[in-house]
Amino acid sequence: MPWFIWVKESEIMRKRVALLGIYHETNTFIDVATTLDDFKNGYWLERDAIRAxxxxxxxxxxxxxxVIDASPDVDLVPVFYAMATPGGIISDETYEAIRFHMMAMLDDVLPVEGCIVVPHGAGVTPTNPDMDGHWLGALREKLGSNIPIIGTLDPHANVSPEMVLATDFLIPYRTNPHIDQFATGCKAAEVMLKTLCGDIKPAQKLFQLPLAISIEQQNTNAHPCKGFYEYAHQLQTEYQLLSAGILLGFPYADVKEMGSALIIASQNNSSQETENIENAGHALREYALVHLQDFDGKKVKIDSVLSDLLDAPKPVLALDIGDNVGGGAPGDSTYLLEYFEKKNIDGVFICLYHPESVKQCLNYQTGDTVKIDLGETDKTYPVEVTLQFVTAGVFQEDTPKHGGFVNYDMGTIAVVKTLLGNTIMLTTKRTPPYSIRQLTAFGLAPIDFNFIVAKGVNAPIAAYSSVCPTIAQLDTPGVTQADMTLFPYKHRRRPLFPFEKVVA
Structure with a gap:
């Protein structure tokens, strides 16, 4: 027997990159906590389930x-990924259970030569209001200073210095609605490969802006964000930067990081690259300050535009800002439904999260009349409806839409119609309106409606703009209402426009 074992050189040289993440957009103005069940009912993926x-x-x-799979000398090692639908503050017990589990799973695959992370950037717990900074910091402590940590961010992240300090390179998506998530993941992986082979050593810097961009103005395909992003791309090219990332920020979080920011990154930390980062960061900051007023929203009430909407091409996409599920809202507000019913306006579609009504409908047959109480617990809206059908609310989205999701599950759904002729889809799982398949997969044709109420602000535009010639952002009441200055912040940074006056 030979005393040695022959191993291919390619097997010795292969590097391993771990992939992991905790992803949540936390609305601190919601009373109901986000729990472990919310994550397990969302996305709780381990090892090969992530790839699947x-x-x-x-x-x-x-x-x-x-990108990593196409590399001849790097292996991707999926570890753990947990995501819950946006909601209230994550309980400390939930966060600690997730973090402990993730770190234990990482221990099982160590050592690795790199780590790709997928945080959201706006997670909050009572003890760790900068949740993402906390778990990224713990990851850095575990891996040490020599292992590159590279990741993506949702542009609604409220970025902290701790997040940037714990990582080598963070790149946010460039679009809202988020339709470039795949491309952003490719970029992060490409930077990882170049870092591992020694071609680059990323350096990044955070610039927190004295600005919180209104949720209404965060559409990157429209003014003012369109110009802001175009200028960032121009500077990225001019200074040959790895990234000139804009973080729009998430205004419904009372944390000191709340607000808009920039992460500017270069290929190394040479004096010239450092100067380029500073120049690009200050130029973008000045652009934001010069255009401050443009970043404040219009806060349009439905009364002020109803006559225009009635005459506008149909169907109208009526964006219910105050009950934005993608911003953590419960998705059960009947404000616009009641409004249209009282105005005798028919041909309305609305989706409501209301498990109690779905359960009630299970006792009836198609065509039966059912009396249900919709709305919030302390503000019910009784309505008489005809049951259209009950079914499993599972569907798929095959094209890139906000969130990058393919598989959707709304739980059991009931579709009912009011006496006036308005259609209500009732769900047992809170589901953001990110796909038109939410209608078409169940035989509902968007063209048959005069108004499609979507509980969002910008995200539903990617799903519905192809069939809705008219789009209206409507300032409605709720935990995601358009005017952020009405929320009782205690911890946000100051000065911050539109709360305080800021000058260039």
Missing amino acids: EYQGAHHEISGVIE
């Missing part, structure tokens, strides 16, 4: 998988 869910999809993880 996202390979070939439109998510940033999909982009990471594709």
